Amino acid sequence: MTLARAHIRVCDAYGNRKAAVTLDGTYYELGSDLARAAAPDYILLGGSGVAPRHARLMQVGDDWTLSPLTPMGARLGRRDIGKDESTELTAGTEIWLGNNMLQLLLPNASVTESLANSELTDIELMMNEALLDYEDRRRDLFDGDETQRESLLSAELDRLIDRELDLAGKPNMVATINRYACEALRRPLISACLMSGMRGDVEATYSQLNDDQRDRAVELREDLASELRLSMQADDTADDLEKLQRGIADAYRAISGTIGETFKLALIRDAIREKVLSLFFRLGPIQFLLDIDAISEIMVCGPDRIFVEKGNAMFETGLTFASENELFTVAARIAGRDGKQLTEGAPLADARLADGSRANIVAMPTALNGLSLTIRKFGKKHWTVSDLRSNRAMSLPMERFIEAAVLARKNVIISGGTGSGKTTLLNALAMFVPEDERIVTIEDTSELRLKNRNLVTLEARRANVDGRGEISIRDLVKNALRMRPDRIVVGECRGGETLDMLQAMNTGHSGSMTTAHANSPEDLILRLETMVLQSGQDLPIHAIRQQISAAIDLVVQVRKTPSLDSGAPPLARQRTIVEIAELGDYDPDTGQIPVNPIFELAGSIGTLRHTISGYIPSFFQEMADRDLLSIETFFDDTDTSEARDAA
Incomplete structure (x- = not known):
């Protein structure tokens, strides 16, 4: 065209x-x-x-x-x-x-491609509207049974495709058929790039094709990858996606002569069916992104810009929603399943997906460039401290020390920015808590996955549309004190609940843990002061600092840093513990709380390594007396320890 x-x-x-x-x-x-x-x-x-x-x-x-x-x-x-x-x-x-x-x-060429994609979008939208109309007319058939609803709507969509998608045997439709077939192959190829060459669930990708057709579709996908010179390696994901977006039309033309028209039509029907049903029952074009384990975050910036985080790097996928309305439908479904409403008067919503993933939604008119949807995936892997060390997030001496500190019931706060790995580390540290201790976890959105038998999991709740029913983190912290906990674990302190958490740490609930947003242990102290003041208690600064000093034993600072793997690409990044520090006693003369680094990240890009500062924490003798850590293992050289552990 x-x-x-x-x-x-x-x-x-x-x-x-x-x-x-x-x-x-x-x-x-x-x-x-x-x-x-x-x-x-x-x-x-x-x-x-x-x-x-x-x-x-x-x-x-x-x-x-x-x-x-x-x-x-x-x-x-x-x-x-x-x-x-x-x-x-x-x-x-x-x-x-x-x-x-x-x-x-x-x-020009870019407009030709744009219009071609929009034509395919129009067919999908038409099918979607027809299916909505059928559902409205035949709602009596469903009787509240979701399985029956999906079965009947799937059958109706098959009839719509057979009736409306009449492309075969029309000479003037050859170009259109090729555009549709190219798009049908492009989407699974995006999936393959993001999965770094893993075959993935081919059954789900080509659900309506027979075995021979499915094998042929996989062959064509591999032919396109070869034509585009895609490496399908994790380090080349960004380059592969760029090559795919820039060259898919030319690559398809190069192989289209080997594809029969009957098979092209089968591809088109399967792709349209999958996309329409995904929009109806699942999350549209981002559904398969949730199924890729390597993806940790999905970011939608309006209908035509979908990004993912994979391996601590950001990629634009090339996937799109058909319209702002389609994106809003998916966002409203996410909010609705969690009992939230998304309207022009209430454009903000936090929700949890069925698998536990967290979603944040900002709709128009607050989001000026189109609805924003951010999904932080609930990873299937249960990261342990040993796993984090294997990924170079910490050294072996750091792992030994932090385990001993948790077993010695030291109060720990994990500090870091958004997406720095605070919750992952908190979950890993909490796994060290002995089975015979009672834990109460408190979160805004439940993410922690502990296996203790004597575990109580509490989740905050926002007010409903009438402004009633709110249960805050602070309410839950206060209530937890009446539940006879050995330890309290709060997913994140971000307001007045900080005062209650500090008081809990000071009144018999040692070994408790939480996280907070701050860029360094020094910044954390100031941040904690501010959050305590948000409690509404008129406390002088020196009293707040005394509370902080008495309550918190260790600060674990996490941050995204250049990769510590010498074989990683130059721009690769990772989540790393950059400092473990003990907070000293409040000094009434200076009004300050000393921050004493125990472990630090030193060096420059390419030579970063975890080091021991030489400072011995005040509670070290307590850990040694309980045979939790010896002075020899504490000062064991980091590099030598890692080499021996790897061997």
């Missing part, structure tokens, strides 16, 4: 296409005047916030410019454009006039 002229694509506020206008002339006015709707130089816009003569569109040479004709102006991307301000347009940039989103499409 080749565009001979420029086009303007008109969408509603949710990204659903309303029209595509061919620009045959060089001058147009855009607005809401129905009387001018038939005029060849007028583009009619509906919705709210649009004036009868809202803007002027002009071609100047090879370029197009936009000028608002009303004080209401326009928005180009993130920039506001005032009345009579002339702005040159670039292809694909979002232009907002009222609640209409417009895009200029120029006659």
